[in-house]
Amino acid sequence: xxxxxxxxxxxxxxxxxxxxxxxxxxxxxxxxxxxxxxxxxxxxxxxxxxxxxxxxxxxxxxxxxxxxxxxxxxxxxxxxxxxxxxxxxxxxxxxxxxxxxxxxxxxxxxxxxxxxxxxxxxxxxxxxxxxxxxxxxxxxxxxxxxxxxxxxxxxxxxxxxxxxxxxxxxxxxxxxxxxxxxxxxxxxxxxxxxxxxxxxxxxxxxxxxxxxxxxxxxxxxxxxxxxxxxxxxxxxxxxxxxxxxxxxxxxxxxxxxxxxxxxxxxxxxxxxxxxxxxxxxxxxxxxxxxxxxxxxxxxxxxxxxxxxxxxxxxxxxxxxxxxxxxxxxxxxxxxxxxxxxxxxxxxxxxxxxxxxxxxxxxxxxxxxxxxxxxxxxxxxxxxxxxxxxxxxxxxxxxxxxxxxxxxxxxxxxxxxxxxxxxxxxxxxxxxxxxxxxxxxxxxxxxxxxxxxxxxxxxxxxxxxxxxxxxxxxxxxxxxxxxxxxxxxxxxxxxxxxxxxxxxxxxxxxxxx
Numbered sequence: 403x404x405x406x407x408x409x410x411x412x413x414x415x416x417x418x419x420x421x422x423x424x425x426x427x428x429x430x431x432x433x434x435x436x437x438x439x440x441x442x443x444x445x446x447x448x449x450x451x452x453x454x455x456x457x458x459x460x461x462x463x464x465x466x467x468x469x470x471x472x473x474x475x476x477x478x479x480x481x482x483x484x485x486x487x488x489x490x491x492x493x494x495x496x497x498x499x500x501x502x503x504x505x506x507x508x509x510x511x512x513x514x515x516x517x518x519x520x521x522x523x524x525x526x527x528x529x530x531x532x533x534x535x536x537x538x539x540x541x542x543x544x545x546x547x548x549x550x551x552x553x554x555x556x557x558x559x560x561x562x563x564x565x566x567x568x569x570x571x572x573x574x575x576x577x578x579x580x581x582x583x584x585x586x587x588x589x590x591x592x593x594x595x596x597x598x599x600x601x602x603x604x605x606x607x608x609x610x611x612x613x614x615x616x617x618x619x620x621x622x623x624x625x626x627x628x629x630x631x632x633x634x635x636x637x638x639x640x641x642x643x644x645x646x647x648x649x650x651x652x653x654x655x656x657x658x659x660x661x662x663x664x665x666x667x668x669x670x671x672x673x674x675x676x677x678x679x680x681x682x683x684x685x686x687x688x689x690x691x692x693x694x695x696x697x698x699x700x701x702x703x704x705x706x707x708x709x710x711x712x713x714x715x716x717x718x719x720x721x722x723x724x725x726x727x728x729x730x731x732x733x734x735x736x737x738x739x740x741x742x743x744x745x746x747x748x749x750x751x752x753x754x755x756x757x758x759x760x761x762x763x764x765x766x767x768x769x770x771x772x773x774x775x776x777x778x779x780x781x782x783x784x785x786x787x788x789x790x791x792x793x794x795x796x797x798x799x800x801x802x803x804x805x806x807x808x809x810x811x812x813x814x815x816x817x818x819x820x821x822x823x824x825x826x827x828x829x830x831x832x833x834x835x836x837x838x839x840x841x842x843x844x845x846x847x848x849x850x851x852x853x854x855x856x857x858x859x860x861x862x863x864x865x866x867x868x869x870x871x872x873x874x875x876x877x878x879x880x881x882x883x884x885x886x887x888x889x890x891x892x893x894x895x896x897x898x899x900x901x902x903x904x905x906x907x908x909x910x911x912x913x914x
Contacts, residue, residue, distance in 0.1 A: 436462035436540055436547075443536045447529050449521035450501075453540065456483030456513045468496040468520055471503065475518070482507040482516045494520065504530065508537045515541075557613055560620035561629060567591075568628045568638065571679035579676075588621040593642035596679065598671040600686040601656050602693075603663065605634040611659065612637065615652055625652040632750035638683070643673040660699050667699035681708065684745070684888055691882030691889070704880025706828065709895055710791030712821045720810040722792040725785070728772040739765040743777075744787045745888045780852050784894035785813055817899050826899035829892060832878040840878075843871040845897055852890060 436453060444451040444464040452463035456479050458472035471494040472479075481487045482505055489506040502524045507514040517537040519525065525533065567588070570579035580591050590596060603611065612627040624645035630636035639652055647653050660666045669690030674682040685703040693701035710718070729737055735755070739762055742751045748766075752759045766777055775782040816822060833840045843861060847868065850856035854872070858865040872883050882889040 439540055440464050449519050452518045453515050454518055455515060456480045478505055479516055483513040485512045506537055509541045564626055564628050574677045576676040588626055589624045590626050590640055590642050593644055595643040595673040595675050596640050597643050597673050598682040598686040599639040599656055600669045600690045601637040602635050602690055603666045608637045615655055622652050631754050632746050667693040669693050670702045672703045688880055688882045688889055691885055692877050692880055695877050708791055709825055710788055712825050713816050714819055717811045718792045718816055719794045722789040724810040725789040732772055736765045736769050740769040744783055781894055784891040787891045823899055826896040829896040830900060840871055840875045844875055848894055848897055
């Protein structure tokens with residue numbers, strides 16, 4: 403670099419170029435590239451440049467830097483890195499001939515990195531000054547890069563904690579959720595009830611939205627935003643129902659985002675107690691499917707109580723415990739995989755639990771054999787899902803229970819009770835009678851084990867027609883019939899009751 407190399411304003415042209423390099427890197431949120439700056443400095447000096455540590459390990463280097471000189475420089479590197487020297491110069495020999503090596507320690511904290519410049523001739527005063535300035539800016543960029551990496555790691559860990567809290571709530575255990583926070587309890591866990599708002603957005607937008615609405619504690623005020631671990635375009639937001647909604651609160655923010663982005667949509671659940679978060683989440687998932695056809699792309703739950711909560715309590719619990727009893731001796735992981743597979747696809751279960759899809763399949767085979775159920779059949783899955791939804795029907799027997807004075811009822815008995823019949827009529831009431839025959843299409847689809855092609859053949863219509871009718875029925879019923887497993891189970895039971903396929907109760911008197 404010539405000492406008279408100045409720009410039209412009298413400043414040093416290389417220094418102005420150096421500042422432009424730094425400003426450009428600062429505008430890139432991805433990462434700071436020290437190698438690019440090292441290459442730039444080498445081009446300015448007509449030298450080979452590297453940033454190394456006290457042992458000679460290279461952190462950043464130009465392509466032409468002669469790394470073979472580093473072992474011989476080890477004693478000088480150690481003294482510079484440890485603070486005994488600030489700068490040094492020496493000779494070295496490379497395959498291309500002798501070089502002059504200038505070394506300068508950077509920063510204040512030991513061990514310090516060392517900027518090494520290897521040139522055919524000793525650096526001029528201006529060249530040495532440019533190297534020092536560049537080294538100082540390298541340290542600033544290095545610190546900024548590490549701060550950015552620490553920030554990314556913080557947000558990653560905060561997201562993992564939020565997911566753990568969410569999963570504990572999904573398992574119906576708010577106390578476990580509190581323990582997971584190690585004392586930094588989010589406001590949400592002190593709420594009497596919550597609602598789930600499920601935002602469908604671009605996969606690349608989820609982190610940005612959660613980060614923009616995140617508070618200093620890593621939560622979201624009275625809410626908890628979680629990246630869905632199964633669906634890449636879902637952002638789950640749990641909002642305390644009894645918290646006042648501020649103009650910049652998460653609920654308002656989600657609706658604003660939907661109004662501003664035409665491909666976003668939002669499904670909203672009814673309020674639920676914290677230990678019923680799983681039910682709220684299911685409502686939000688079904689509402690999200692309905693939101694596709696809503697004018698503002700926002701839809702609430704259709705309301706209503708799940709079938710498992712309206713069945714006669716004692717007999718239903720006895721039936722459910724009898725259904726689930728064969729799994730008492732299976733590993734806990736088998737139970738969890740079986741439960742999750744009723745809601746999520748197998749690939750999603752594998753992602754949730756960190757196991758392979760083959761492992762998921764093996765556990766489901768074990769569960770199906772123990773239960774005596776074909777879990778590939780939609781009716782069998784619906785029956786199992788209903789058993790799991792009945793209150794007071796745990797996976798494991800937990801002590802003595804009030805005995806039932808007769809054999810546990812079968813499902814057909816329960817579906818003939820007045821509460822079940824009333825529930826089924828209410829559930830199917832939104833379906834109109836008409837030429838499209840939505841009820842007939844739904845029945846044929848269930849009979850075909852939710853295979854649209856087989857259903858279309860039995861109905862004598864096209865497969866696309868079946869799909870259109872299913873989407874229409876889903877919107878009317880407030881159930882996602884095509885996108886989730888769980889959206890079909892209530893339909894199976896409602897049609898069973900309406901079509902009379904449950905049959906009369908067998909054995910003993912009807913359940914109370």
